[in-house]
Amino acid sequence: MKLLPRTAFSRTLVLLVSVLLINQVVSYLMITLYVVKPGVQQMSYLVAKQIQTHQLIAQQRLLPNLQQGYQEISGVEEFTLEQAAVRGLQGATAYSFIANEVSKVLQQPVEVRFRQTDVIQVWVQIDGQQSWYRVELEGFNEGEVPPLLLYLLLIGVLSIAGGAWFARWLTRPLRRLQQAAFDMSRGVYNQKLPEAGVSEVRSVTRAFNHMAHSMEKLEADRSLLLAGISHDLRTPLTRIRLAAEMLAPTGEAAEQDPMFAGIVHDIDDMNAIVDQFVDFVRSPEMGEQALVQLNELIHDVALTNEYTELEPIQLMLSNDLPAVWVNETAIKRVLANLVVNARRYGEPPIVIASGVDKRANQVWFEVRDGGKGIAQEAFEHMCAPFSQGNAARSGEGTGLGLAIVRRIVDAHGGQLRMQQEPGGFCVRVELPLKSRH
Template structure:
């Protein structure tokens, strides 16, 4: 499991987050050790001194009149638990760290509580309630003069967390704004890799990003120009070649009847040459005809199977499972199926098997076409998809070697993938998958 992000966006956000976290930790420790701790220790020391003064004068067990007189002079009241509950103790908050500090200074376990401005009774916004373990039913109430100017609380963790979250959020937004042109460039590069040519990208972002975008737009325009020129050149060559082939066909028809076998041989060669020329044109133009539509792959397979059922020597075993509709260019996918089925019959014998299934986890539609021929050597499987590379030499390959190259280009255009492998029990398996949605 990889914890560190790979993208520049993720790494930058992680870096900002780590730096801000370090900053918050340092700020937290600084505030705690240099401001909060000395302040609370000073307050606790004053409270402990006040409690010791009350103890030394015996006020906790003194008559009510003496306690009232002391409260009138110092505003420090000594009362029972019942009286304290009525005066605001019920809603007071217990402070562990102050209880520990007061207990350590007076040598007796103390319970320190503070009533806030909302819960205190009287003019003082804050009052401290202290009870000693030696006299648990007696509470000493000490007002905090000037407490409205400073709130007694533990270290301001919540404030630091809010500042950290806002800082990370701002850093995330800033980095995303910087990486948005890079994401657009990535998507455009993927389109060019599939043989598509997106419109020029808008030059935005930093100066370096603008230069990269400008260079990419020039490269995209140059590749498109080369593609158009190649298509135009291939169309011209095919036109120039078909003219003499047509003349040869006409000339062969004028041969005497006793040379019929020669005429048939010439016509077969002409048909082969026309088929090869058609493959060159098909590969060069990278057919993008047809609109995208939702179609079921099983239906397309059924159409192609019915075409091959006309041949008595073709036997196809179907193992089709239920598939969802997939966005495809129907004509292009039918060309893929026709190429794979034709190759299976040509090189693998008169029997093939076609199976389909749907991967719900990855949301992919799979199709496998298996023949029962000799297969292809494992070291030549990768070359089978290369233009003009015939990986089927072991199976008596004929043709131009463009069929599988065209097939892979169409599958890539559909955002899928195609592979070849030898079956353990013999034969070759061609498998491709298409995404359930774009």
């Protein structure tokens, strides 16, 4: 269910609050049953006994001085209905629970009402009688918070504050672990995480640090291998091209020789493959980021395209696009790779659009073409290194173009999406609007 908490902090806090509420309810019931109720019963017993004593003395008409003295000492007074109404009976509140307790002592039905003034007035009427008895008890200040309520409130606030602190302390290493795992998925390897928290969390952090170190070493070895291969291939490729040019016919015959033209074409392709290897190795290294306008980068890529391609790129750019913190060279590489893919595997026209989504706090740009496109599953497969979509590709390239794009976008904390539109295919890049760290 969506209403249930999902994070470890919220679940721990809800658990602690639930336990606290149960504890408060049980404490309230226990105090009520074993502290408050006995006190009310004792008070009801004393009130009933005072009324009984007053009735007994009132029956001894030969002792008027005794009756008056007892009334002054005990505070028990007897009024008619009219007198009681004048002296505060109308503002009193009935309490059936106390009436039941007084009835048990007097052994006859009674009605009991309470009224709070400077003192507590207990009004008692015995069933069948027209008169009311009033017993005054020592009252309490209404402006003061009842001790029981103050106790429960204080315990509740302290328990919730302590539970919140404990939940945050318990989940802080997990949040660090979550952020480190997210950074590692983008190819960013941070420093070793501190092994803090409970023993289980420390064990998980220790295992994660070991895994991160192994993956960082593996990534470094792979980068070194690809860089070494790229470096070692350039020298024999240069020698092969030099030998082909020395052995090829001179003049116009060289341009018409299919063998020479094929060798030169293959060498250019291999150099392009080597360049993609180097780009793939360098793609996680974002370097210094700057606050730039994406529209300016798009214009630069479109201008470069005009020198090499006959088909121009159409631009549909937003005028109110805010600046964003990115690595300029890396984003240009993303645009160039998407344009190359659109030309190689799509159909004209090629359109680059940009915009801003203020609700999602992000800017976006997309490269569209008029081709049939590919399925979502195939697109995700092609974003993996050295992967190609057989249905959409002719076997050219190394399968690193979209992999480089994905790694750069992930390193910027963005999203790479595809959209199959009625008029063609679209690849969309979404970048967050965030301040520089």
